[in-house]
Amino acid sequence: MSGQKRAINQNSPLRRAVRRYRKNKAAMVCLCLFLLILLACIAAPLVTSQDPEMMHLDMVKAPPSREHLMGTDIVGRDLFARMLYGGRLTFGICFTAIGLSLFGLVFGVLAGYYGGRVDQFISRANDALASIPTFLLAVFIEMCLPSGQGNYKYAIALALMPPLVRLSRTLVMEILDSEYIEAARALGVKSLRIAGGHVLRNISGPLIVQVASNLSDAILTCTIMGYLGLGVRMPRVEWGTIVKEGLQSILSAPLQIVMPCLVVFICVLSINVIGNGLRDALAKEER
Amino acid sequence: MGKLLEIKDLSVEFRTDKGIAHAVNDVSLSLEPGENLGIVGESGSGKSTLAHAVMRLLSPSAVITDGQILFDGTDLTALPEDELRALCGRELSMIFQDPMQCLDPSFSVGYQLTECLLAHRICGKAEAKERSAAMLERVGIHEAKEVMRRYPFQLSGGMRQRVMIAMALLTGPKLLIADEPTTALDVTIQDQILQLLKDYAKQEDLSVLFITHSFGVVADICDKVAVLYGGRVAEAGTVRQLFYRPCHPYTAGLLNAVPTMEHDKNVPLQPIEGTPVNVFRLSEGCPFCDRCGKAAEICRKECPELKEVEEGHFAACHFAE
Numbered sequence: 001m002s003g004q005k006r007a008i009n010q011n012s013p014l015r016r017a018v019r020r021y022r023k024n025k026a027a028m029v030c031l032c033l034f035l036l037i038l039l040a041c042i043a044a045p046l047v048t049s050q051d052p053e054m055m056h057l058d059m060v061k062a063p064p065s066r067e068h069l070m071g072t073d074i075v076g077r078d079l080f081a082r083m084l085y086g087g088r089l090t091f092g093i094c095f096t097a098i099g100l101s102l103f104g105l106v107f108g109v110l111a112g113y114y115g116g117r118v119d120q121f122i123s124r125a126n127d128a129l130a131s132i133p134t135f136l137l138a139v140f141i142e143m144c145l146p147s148g149q150g151n152y153k154y155a156i157a158l159a160l161m162p163p164l165v166r167l168s169r170t171l172v173m174e175i176l177d178s179e180y181i182e183a184a185r186a187l188g189v190k191s192l193r194i195a196g197g198h199v200l201r202n203i204s205g206p207l208i209v210q211v212a213s214n215l216s217d218a219i220l221t222c223t224i225m226g227y228l229g230l231g232v233r234m235p236r237v238e239w240g241t242i243v244k245e246g247l248q249s250i251l252s253a254p255l256q257i258v259m260p261c262l263v264v265f266i267c268v269l270s271i272n273v274i275g276n277g278l279r280d281a282l283a284k285e286e287r
Numbered sequence: 288m289g290k291l292l293e294i295k296d297l298s299v300e301f302r303t304d305k306g307i308a309h310a311v312n313d314v315s316l317s318l319e320p321g322e323n324l325g326i327v328g329e330s331g332s333g334k335s336t337l338a339h340a341v342m343r344l345l346s347p348s349a350v351i352t353d354g355q356i357l358f359d360g361t362d363l364t365a366l367p368e369d370e371l372r373a374l375c376g377r378e379l380s381m382i383f384q385d386p387m388q389c390l391d392p393s394f395s396v397g398y399q400l401t402e403c404l405l406a407h408r409i410c411g412k413a414e415a416k417e418r419s420a421a422m423l424e425r426v427g428i429h430e431a432k433e434v435m436r437r438y439p440f441q442l443s444g445g446m447r448q449r450v451m452i453a454m455a456l457l458t459g460p461k462l463l464i465a466d467e468p469t470t471a472l473d474v475t476i477q478d479q480i481l482q483l484l485k486d487y488a489k490q491e492d493l494s495v496l497f498i499t500h501s502f503g504v505v506a507d508i509c510d511k512v513a514v515l516y517g518g519r520v521a522e523a524g525t526v527r528q529l530f531y532r533p534c535h536p537y538t539a540g541l542l543n544a545v546p547t548m549e550h551d552k553n554v555p556l557q558p559i560e561g562t563p564v565n566v567f568r569l570s571e572g573c574p575f576c577d578r579c580g581k582a583a584e585i586c587r588k589e590c591p592e593l594k595e596v597e598e599g600h601f602a603a604c605h606f607a608e
Contacts, residue, residue: 182344
């Protein structure tokens with residue numbers, strides 16, 4: 001009986017999504033790759049014994065070796081260590097921005113749920129927000145708040161909000177229109193219970209996919225900020241500033257710019273493939 | 288005996304971009320406890336709107352402009368939302384047309400069944416499960432415990448409709464509104480579902496408001512029937528009265544259009560000529576006059592009132608007798 005029970009429970013939408021995702025080889029490989037990079041950054045002191053700020057002035061622009069896996073930069077700092085410690089900050093900024101952008105869901109759900117004037121107001125405000133260029137917003141925020149401390153994460157968060165607001169609004173409208181919500185209402189289930197149960201569970205799939213694609217946007221934007229000099233100030237590093245520093249030795253030690261770019265590239269690419277995999281896995285059930 | 292449901296002069300409009308659609312006009316109906324009332328009409332006759340108005344599930348563009356809906360003496364149209372929701376599911380329940388769409392794909396059948404009991408705080412979780420399983424068995428689903436762990440996509444259409452019925456009946460309502468519950472099912476399943484509803488209604492003294500476009504279904508399970516046309520009651524009475532002595536040309540036309548087993552296949556079925564009335568532009572006269580063979584001058588000028596042609600049998604036609 002217990003075996004049979006398990007067999008049936010394995011058919012919950014989540015289990016089936018996981019099963020479908022695991023069948024997707026590219027998505028699995030990318031998930032492993034991304035997790036590897038993420039974990040390596042989080043556990044940076046365990047992965048490398050090198051100090052990211054220590055300048056080995058005797059071995060400037062060294063090629064990759066056993067000691068310095070990615071070589072050293074123009075002042076002899078270990079690039080591998082810098083990438084790991086820099087990744088901590090980059091991921092920190094990006095995940096904070098993603099977390100903050102989730103407030104957009106509240107607005108989207110409210111707009112979708114109440115419709116009418118509330119919807120009009122939120123949607124128009126959202127359009128206005130979407131029309132502000134991210135970088136302009138970032139420069140503005142860097143000007144207003146103490147600069148050089150990664151405060152542009154608020155700009156990233158604001159830039160990521162509009163698609164989330166739009167998506168959640170449409171999804172909520174669509175779900176509220178469906179007959180099973182009507183049926184639940186007919187059976188006297190209360191609004192809050194409907195919103196927290198049926199609506200939330202049914203909109204979560206597409207939202208997860210959107211958040212994943214937002215993450216890759218966030219990493220790219222974050223890196224570009226650093227590259228443009230809007231990033232965190234020395235001695236703290238993140239990927240963007242490393243790319244910028246690598247530019248100084250683009251001819252004499254091209255690896256110093258190729259390596260960081262490659263890591264960012266792999267990161268963004270794998271997140272996008274993960275997002276695609278999630279989209280396929282969470283796609284609506286065909287009847 | 289008091290009336291369980293009494294709809295008095297109900298009018299519902301849809302305010303759309305294209306204008307105002309008069310979906311339901313001055314409809315009065317009543318239902319005694321334990322009685323099954325069929326509401327028959329073609330597409331757009333306002334029968335679904337009527338059902339949705341009772342449960343207050345109308346879309347935001349719909350407005351109840353006039354009338355009352357009395358359930359056990361309380362006016363549902365005037366009840367605050369939360370009190371209405373407390374009543375819905377407990378005292379009156381509804382089953383829908385398309386069982387494929389009515390169950391949430393993300394939750395197991397068991398969750399959705401117990402949800403109603405838990406939402407009304409009728410009993411605890413363990414008891415809710417027991418009751419749900421018992422109800423599933425009752426609506427003809429064997430291995431109820433196993434089915435409760437399944438998800439809607441793993442059930443057939445007939446099974447889903449049975450689950451829907453179980454859900455609606457779980458709280459022991461006095462009135463069940465069935466909005467074309469068999470339309471989306473194939474014929475053999477239709478018959479089983481009808482039989483199920485009929486037996487259950489008899490055993491539990493449940494009243495059913497049965498919305499359908501099929502006279503066959505009405506003849507099968509209803510005591511009384513009301514024919515809607517253009518949002519108005521064209522004719523109402525017992526099933527026997529309407530079938531043997533239709534007084535409204537529309538009812539007569541509908542009955543003529545039903546094929547029977549004895550039907551001579553060389554004689555073509557008689558359709559009702561013309562198209563359904565446009566509810567955006569209702570004229571002053573009888574809504575059916577454009578399609579009616581008996582239409583006279585008065586029909587175009589004056590909308591006929593419902594008049595009693597024999598005891599309990601009403602028809603809205605100038606020529607009814």
